[in-house]
Amino acid sequence: MAIVNGNSNQMLGGGRGADALARSIGHHPVAALMIAAAVIGVLWLILAAWPAGFEDVFGRKRLFINALFNGVTLGGLYFLVASGFTLIFGLMRNVNLAHGSLYLFGGYMGYEAVEWTGSWLLSYIVAFVCCAIIGAAMQVLIFRRMEGQDLRQTLVTLGLSIVFSDLMVWVWGGNTFQITTPDYLMGPIPTPIVVAVKSSGEAIFLQYPRVRLVIFAAAILIGIGMWLALNRTRIGVMIRAGVDDRDMLSVLGYRVQLLFLLVFAFGAGLAGMAGVVGGTFQSISLGEDSHFLLASLQVVIVGGLGSIPGAALGALIIGLSEQIGLVYFQNYATVLTFLIMVIVLALRPQGLLGRR
Amino acid sequence: MTVTQATGSGSIGVGGPQPDSVVTRWVYAHSPILLLGLLLVLLPAIASDFVLNQIVGWTLILGMIALSLMFLAGYGGMVSLAQMTVAGVAGYMITVLGASSLPSISLFWPWWAAAPLAIIIAVAFGTLAGALSARTEGIYTIMITLAIAVAFFNLTLQNWSIFNGFNGFTAIPAPIVFGINWRAPVPLYYLILFFSALSYAGVVYISRAPFGIALQGVRDNPRRMEAIGYNVTAHRIAAYTFASLIAAVGGILLVWLNNQISPGTAGIEATIDLLVIAVVGGLGHPIGAFIGAIIFVVLRTFALDALVAVGFDGRRFQTIIGLGFLAVVLFSPDGVIGLWQRWLARTRGLSGRKVR
Numbered sequence: 257m258a259i260v261n262g263n264s265n266q267m268l269g270g271g272r273g274a275d276a277l278a279r280s281i282g283h284h285p286v287a288a289l290m291i292a293a294a295v296i297g298v299l300w301l302i303l304a305a306w307p308a309g310f311e312d313v314f315g316r317k318r319l320f321i322n323a324l325f326n327g328v329t330l331g332g333l334y335f336l337v338a339s340g341f342t343l344i345f346g347l348m349r350n351v352n353l354a355h356g357s358l359y360l361f362g363g364y365m366g367y368e369a370v371e372w373t374g375s376w377l378l379s380y381i382v383a384f385v386c387c388a389i390i391g392a393a394m395q396v397l398i399f400r401r402m403e404g405q406d407l408r409q410t411l412v413t414l415g416l417s418i419v420f421s422d423l424m425v426w427v428w429g430g431n432t433f434q435i436t437t438p439d440y441l442m443g444p445i446p447t448p449i450v451v452a453v454k455s456s457g458e459a460i461f462l463q464y465p466r467v468r469l470v471i472f473a474a475a476i477l478i479g480i481g482m483w484l485a486l487n488r489t490r491i492g493v494m495i496r497a498g499v500d501d502r503d504m505l506s507v508l509g510y511r512v513q514l515l516f517l518l519v520f521a522f523g524a525g526l527a528g529m530a531g532v533v534g535g536t537f538q539s540i541s542l543g544e545d546s547h548f549l550l551a552s553l554q555v556v557i558v559g560g561l562g563s564i565p566g567a568a569l570g571a572l573i574i575g576l577s578e579q580i581g582l583v584y585f586q587n588y589a590t591v592l593t594f595l596i597m598v599i600v601l602a603l604r605p606q607g608l609l610g611r612r
Numbered sequence: 613m614t615v616t617q618a619t620g621s622g623s624i625g626v627g628g629p630q631p632d633s634v635v636t637r638w639v640y641a642h643s644p645i646l647l648l649g650l651l652l653v654l655l656p657a658i659a660s661d662f663v664l665n666q667i668v669g670w671t672l673i674l675g676m677i678a679l680s681l682m683f684l685a686g687y688g689g690m691v692s693l694a695q696m697t698v699a700g701v702a703g704y705m706i707t708v709l710g711a712s713s714l715p716s717i718s719l720f721w722p723w724w725a726a727a728p729l730a731i732i733i734a735v736a737f738g739t740l741a742g743a744l745s746a747r748t749e750g751i752y753t754i755m756i757t758l759a760i761a762v763a764f765f766n767l768t769l770q771n772w773s774i775f776n777g778f779n780g781f782t783a784i785p786a787p788i789v790f791g792i793n794w795r796a797p798v799p800l801y802y803l804i805l806f807f808s809a810l811s812y813a814g815v816v817y818i819s820r821a822p823f824g825i826a827l828q829g830v831r832d833n834p835r836r837m838e839a840i841g842y843n844v845t846a847h848r849i850a851a852y853t854f855a856s857l858i859a860a861v862g863g864i865l866l867v868w869l870n871n872q873i874s875p876g877t878a879g880i881e882a883t884i885d886l887l888v889i890a891v892v893g894g895l896g897h898p899i900g901a902f903i904g905a906i907i908f909v910v911l912r913t914f915a916l917d918a919l920v921a922v923g924f925d926g927r928r929f930q931t932i933i934g935l936g937f938l939a940v941v942l943f944s945p946d947g948v949i950g951l952w953q954r955w956l957a958r959t960r961g962l963s964g965r966k967v968r
Contacts, residue, residue: 351751406751407691411891411941418884418934426928546880550762553755587773590766597759598744605747
């Protein structure tokens with residue numbers, strides 16, 4: 257029945273359009289007003305030229321805007337990593353602690369692909385396929401044999417992550433790699449946002465790296481694509497039904513094992529692709545696996561484990577707080593992210609968009 | 613699990629010659645652990661300082677910290693990855709409050725003020741971590757505690773005002789009390805032995821006390837315990853407090869033994885190593901933590917040379933650890949203890965058949 261309706265399902269995300277929005281504003285007028293005020297405030301912070309007194313308190317506007325943009329685009333990257341993580345958990349109850357290793361492996365494979373073929377776009381496919389194969393192998397060879405044993409599966413992924421990361425040190429050593437941005441995405445792009453006003457009264461507009469914006473747009477497209485695939489396709493219906501009641505789906509004659517395989521491969525492949533994105537954005541080196549594992553954990557803890565919209569919201573919050581923290585509280589940047597996680601856990605242990 | 617085990621070891625006494633008094637019966641039933649204790653007490657007479665501190669001392673400290681994890685996981689069903697972090701907090705606090713090579717940060721308080729306060733801070737930290745994760749169930753615990761551990765590691769790396777960033781601290785002296793320099797190999801060894809024996813006895817005692825029994829009830833069926841009238845969350849948090857006390861003492865001893873502390877002390881690798889120790893030893897009995905620790909320490913100390921001798925790269929140590937961990941999780945989830953018990957059962961079964 258859940259398959260037909262799917263309305264109760266949480267992966268559907270959000271309400272049904274304007275109707276639901278109007279209704280929820282009617283139910284919570286104060287909250288709606290506060291959210292509207294916050295949105296207007298943020299928009300003003302972004303678009304207006306800051307008055308002088310303001311800059312004394314918050315530093316230069318360029319810093320703030322850059323932190324904001326970096327945070328949002330980093331959130332896009334985190335979403336790519338965490339959505340695979342959350343999808344795998346949602347369906348298989350498997351907390352894949354080797355997810356960070358898959359991210360790093362994808363990054364290395366993407367780097368090799370760019371070095372060999374020179375094609376940036378091809379490197380995404382290479383990274384996706386390599387990681388998807390590893391993910392599928394993990395599911396078939398190991399996790400299939402210990403279904404329902406959550407803790408044991410998690411311990412196995414932890415063991416795998418130890419081995420993977422050591423093997424990657426073996427092959428690629430301790431060097432830092434950067435994936436070359438293709439020429440057509442090089443350089444900054446002008447934005448209509450004023451960061452400062454010259455003494456002559458001429459406004460200076462923000463310049464932002466083109467590649468980050470393009471990748472962010474791609475992350476949004478992938479997110480929308482996943483949402484559509486989950487909500488508008490037959491396989492999506494099967495996945496949502498599996499999240500709700502895996503045994504019932506299996507009893508109804510659907511090939512649950514095949515579904516698990518596909519989802520695991522897709523989630524792992526997504527992590528691999530994110531590795532290429534990370535390699536272009538930042539760099540790939542030792543230790544990035546645990547960095548992105550932590551990011552995925554924080555994103556899903558804040559957003560709600562097993563929920564794609566939750567992963568998007570969590571990724572945005574974590575990405576922003578990391579970058580803002582880096583600019584404004586250098587010594588305690590991680591504490592800010594951590595505090596957000598603690599507050600969410602204290603108020604809503606299941607995460608902002610999670611369900612019990 | 614433990615309850616059956618306790619009666620199991622008691623039945624050895626029943627099978628053998630019947631001892632008469634209560635004392636001799638107790639001694640007979642506990643002969644292995646008493647023999648081990650005697651050996652450890654007499655060890656300084658035969659062993660070199662290296663064996664005393666770097667092998668046995670380190671084993672006992674790691675065993676203590678792993679014991680705190682074993683207590684939580686084995687009796688409480690909560691696999692907490694934050695126990696190494698609790699030890700790290702205690703270690704850092706004793707350096708910040710006590711003495712180190714950095715007069716700009718350390719406060720140089722006397723040991724009787726610094727050590728208790730460091731323990732209190734670490735226990736408060738561990739309790740808070742427990743309170744955060746105790747409201748959630750099962751797999752969430754491992755995620756939240758891992759996030760806490762990694763966040764603390766990042767903080768120690770980033771922060772220079774309290775944790776002295778990447779460098780950490782060196783030259784941390786153990787106190788001189790009663791005219792004894794507790795940094796000297798033999799006194800330090802006895803100090804470590806005393807506290808590890810105390811924590812072992814404490815865990816064994818608590819596991820049979822009403823609190824421990826209730827905790828095991830919470831592990832097996834939280835809903836039923838809740839229905840009987842037990843406060844499930846409070847029991848879990850109290851378990852974290854007790855475990856953190858053990859880990860905190862272990863952390864301080866670790867700093868005194870190594871004479872230094874840096875982010876790596878409570879880093880991601882150390883966190884995972886601790887879980888490996890506890891799981892490889894076996895979560896079913898407190899002695900498992902120490903068995904896992906001795907295996908780990910011996911491997912860590914000698915595997916490098918052994919690997920090179922067989923023609924492998926000595927740096928692939930982590931792969932060996934990971935594969936060993938995987939093998940244990942896949943084939944003997946109850947660790948070395950489980951192997952031992954199954955072997956005992958088999959040999960006993962065989963001898964039984966022979967008699968018949």
